[in-house]
Amino acid sequence: MNWKFRQKDKESLSTQPTQPKKKKTKSREWFDAIVFAVIAATVIRVFFIEAYTIPTESMEKSLLVGDFLFVSKVNYGARIPMTPVAFPFAHHTMPVTGTKAYYDGIQWKYRRLPGIQDIKRNDVVVFNFPEGDTVALEVQDRDYYGLVRALGHEAVNTQYTVTSRPVDKRENYIKRCIGISGDVMSMSNGLVSVNGKPEPMKSTGQMDYLVKFKSADVNFQLFEDMGFVIAKQITAVSQDTYNFNATPELMAEVKKLDFVSSVTMHTAAPGAAEPDLFPQNPQLKWNVDNWGPVRIPKKGWTVKLDSLSMPFYKRCIEIYEGNKLEKSGNGWLINGQKADSYTFKMNYYWMMGDNRHNSLDSRYWGFVPEDHVVGKALFIWMSYNTDGSFFSKIRWSRLFKGIH
Template identity: 75%
Template sequence: MNWKFWQKNKDTANPKKKKSKGREWTDAIIFAVVAATVIRVFFIEAYTIPTGSMERSLLVGDFLFVSKVNYGARIPMTPIAFPFAHHTMPLTGTKAYWDGVQWKYRRLPGLTNIKRNDVVVFNFPEGDTVALEQQDHNYYEMVRSLGWKAVNSQFTIVSRPVDKRENYIKRCIGIAGDVVSMKNGLVSVNGKPEKLKSTGQITYAVKFKTSEVNFSIFEGMGFDLQADITGLSQNTYEFTGTEPMMEQVRKLDFVESVQENTKPEGEQDLGVFPHDPARKWNVDNFGPITIPKKGWTVKLDSVTMPLYERSIRIYEGNKVEKVGKDWMINGQKADSYTFKMDYYWMQGDNRHNSLDSRFWGFVPEDHVVGKALFIWMSYNDKGSFFSKIRWSRLLKGIH
């Protein structure tokens, strides 16, 4: 028998069915979705700066690439979810995930550990509980202000898994094991003062010698006249700027004085972590606080528990109760606790306009999403299309 002839006839008798255009498009879309999801989960993800908490390092309208590789990609903890939607479907407003399946926290090996001054994207630690009608507000802050009963009776309250909480971006001020504190707006890490970098900013009280001031001069220094300068009293204004910018202001002959506008030491703000009446802390004066480290054992008492109870109970999943003067962890009396994860202290570079660790405390390692690498696009809302683009910021690295 002629084998080649038989094989040819066999192929002719059973020709391969050609895919329809619809099937080809479907296969291509499925492949693209799978490939994009793998890249987004394990390698790199786009991120947009929504608020001014990191100005002037990062501006509203900056589009970033965030690396999952640097710290090691986090294995999805909520694996069944709609592609490209974070926690809410864009049109229906319904959940974009199913939390019936939850995987334990695992992370692939990374290139490096989180270092001080890294700009990090992470899931909002206090985003475990959300009032759906007030998603722009922190649920726990609402409870402290209005009371638990009022909040839970007025709004629809839902809980979210770790990887489906809002994404935040801040600068890592302290890593696990560090001791952080702040005095008169200046952060200290392990007892060493750490001044704001040249792109970080706070508010200053600027007093002029005269009321006749041409404010356009400040535009040339980089100030936004509407956003960065506010009247306080006669001839005195609040400026928001970096230290180099404020040095230029000091040199003007019509400026009488420039002072950092910080809260006085000892003035209490219960909105500041750990919301403890026994601590007279505020956004410019707090600490010292030891950041928990995996394997570190802390004594449990009235001094430490306001700082660490949430980490022990919520982030590390223990049942914590106080019975009389004793603390019970998972039904057992405990006078100490050993942490299972590393934690971090994150703050915004726009120090007086940032909701950060000063308000909600530590960021657990399982909340870390990735490291911000560079800005691939940036635009503002002023001018024509091409003038809106901040050309000088394109492909700019983040430091």
């Protein structure tokens, strides 16, 4: 009897209707969808691929202002966020308020996932601006250290609001990798040499050329038909001489024209010192077209610390690799210990723009540490200029074009 009662009781319980699940409201569904989309997009952006815009002319003719690129994080290995607490899709500044888009109270050490390749010479690389650790907010397009050299430390810090930024929140730059870790770089009369071997510019590199015509009467429409942008790539020097900014291949075609008297590459004279050039030592008498040799630091390479090496590697040791560096008599102290040499913990790279006379690059601020590397530029997904109607603005021939 007891067994029958328990069985009947169990059956009655099993036949009771189950409580229906509470249905989500429309607002909750939208909230969940937005949260999922933000998380998914952030994961893709951080670990796989990110969009990037070309803001300056430093990479012409490879990349034009108005090109929109996809940058791969997979090729060199995705960098684990070093400043993990940040507002999604904002790099370092909030778009409306202008305030910081990140919290720098939590910082993680530099780590990178395994990549499918190492950085190679001639790769087009996106990286964080090495000298972007300190910024004058009112003039963010100006290099802080260049401002200090021009105006003085006190004047800059009095006139502007100066702040510091973590590595992964520094401005994004895009250049071509000219030299990798361990390479010895130099440049003579506008021609780069890597490990003593001259490396002529490829078809994407641009230099300045002085073109002298046989007559002052020149039909410049011909140059437009060749692909030149008048007033931008061709400017007057005298009545019959003009400065052309173009690739060597294009200038070879100009030289063939019967009304052209001569074509000469326009470079700075050796010995004409530019004080802003890396390592900011006028006694070297280096300029944008004549400099070097410079050895790029490599992980595991040991350099002797002396008056010759320190101008080149002091920032790497102190800022990029986080050591306390002090001068002590005729020698140096690293983290309080006397040292006459230093072994590098990271690889470094030498980056330059293809438009050689219109690029602020490693010639001005030196080496790019590996922890600053963001990714490899893959292809252009959209490109437009500022002239004409909407459809004429789009550079159709550049859409989905690979970057070489």
